[in-house]
Amino acid sequence: MENLLGVLVTFGFSLMAAGFEVHVPREPVTVIHGHYAVLQCSFTPSAMSTEGIVITWQRDDTNEVVHSYYYNKEQLSKQSHRYTGRASIFPEEIKRGNASLKLEGVRPEDSGKYMCFVSTKQADANGIISVKFAAYYKEPVLVIELGTNATLFRFES
Incomplete structure (x- = not known):
């Protein structure tokens, strides 16, 4: 009977861990020069204890640590x-x-790919977000100045 209980407890734990997922946008996220951007990342099930949780954001292409959180605080070092x-x-x-x-x-x-990694005492998972860069600009205007000997063309913005 003890062995059966151990199997059931282990099986129940496996089901709970198997349900742990990290969700990130599937489509690339466009970020704007000079502004702030929020890269969405969520994990389930949200009812799990967050004690001992580790959240790490890193560049998927360079493995640079963008941000790290564990022991209930940000690890800026x-x-x-x-x-x-x-x-x-x-x-x-x-x-x-x-x-x-x-x-x-x-x-x-x-711009590039970012990985959101979340680990709890029960399970871990990650998701990858593709980030594209964009910048606002002022539409240029063509200015034409006619002179006696020359014509000057210039773009202004």
Whole structure:
């Protein structure tokens, strides 16, 4: 009987761990130069204990640590210098299954692939987000100046 109970408990744990997933957008996320962006990442089931949770955001292409959270606090010493003061998560939202990353002052080099990794005492999973960079610009206007000996064409914006 003890063996059967052990099998049932183990099987129940496996089902719970198998249900753990990380969700990120499937489509690429476009971020705007100089603005902030929130890279969405959530995990399920949200009812799981967040004690001992580890959330790590890193570049999938370079393995740079963008942001790291464990032992119930942000681990900024692990962060790549390129993201110092620009990357954060929402610690108060972790208990709701939110592991999203806020990236401030977006730069062209921020485009690429990012991995959101979430680990609990029961299971771990990750998701990869593709980030595209964009910038606003003012439509240029063609100015034509006619002179006696020459015509000057110039774009202004």
